[in-house]
Amino acid sequence: MNIDSPGRSGKSASGARRFQSLRRCLSGTSCARPTGLALEDLRLICSCGTIKTYPKHSILINEGTESDGFYIILEGKVKVYVSDSEGREVILNIQGPGQYFGELSLIDEAPRSASVA
Numbered sequence: 001m002n003i004d005s006p007g008r009s010g011k012s013a014s015g016a017r018r019f020q021s022l023r024r025c026l027s028g029t030s031c032a033r034p035t036g037l038a039l040e041d042l043r044l045i046c047s048c049g050t051i052k053t054y055p056k057h058s059i060l061i062n063e064g065t066e067s068d069g070f071y072i073i074l075e076g077k078v079k080v081y082v083s084d085s086e087g088r089e090v091i092l093n094i095q096g097p098g099q100y101f102g103e104l105s106l107i108d109e110a111p112r113s114a115s116v117a
Contacts, residue, residue, distance in 0.1 A: 045072070061102060061116040070102045071116075082114050 051074070054060060061067065063082055071078075073096060080093040080101060092114055095101060101116055 042072075045070070057117060059115060059117045061112050061114070063113065063115040064111050066111050067102070067105055070100065070106055072100045073097050078116050080114050080116050 060071065060078065075097060077094055077096045079091055080095065081089050081091045084090050105112055
């Protein structure tokens with residue numbers, strides 16, 4: 001990720017807030033850095049990624065699909081869930097800033113084990 005000043009790149013005010021959140025994470029101050037993730041590892045991950053914003057209730061990952069994405073939450077919350085044998089939603093976790101998801105499919109190269117919205 002090429003981190004540039006939001007003012008120079010023409011990003012919105014909310015884009016500027018996300019940029020500042022990421023900048024604080026990278027500097028090691030005022031950030032809910034992912035548990036167990038060293039600052040240098042976070043910098044490396046961020047150098048390969050992009051900042052994206054999703055509308056509320058968007059499905060980011062579908063259970064059973066193949067994907068190679070890894071997500072770190074800067075703002076907001078996500079719901080991690082599966083469908084039971086009758087098609088009902090079973091919530092596994094609610095995650096927020098500083099938490100991450102999607103890492104399992106990078107490790108085991110298997111289809112997604114849960115959905116995330």
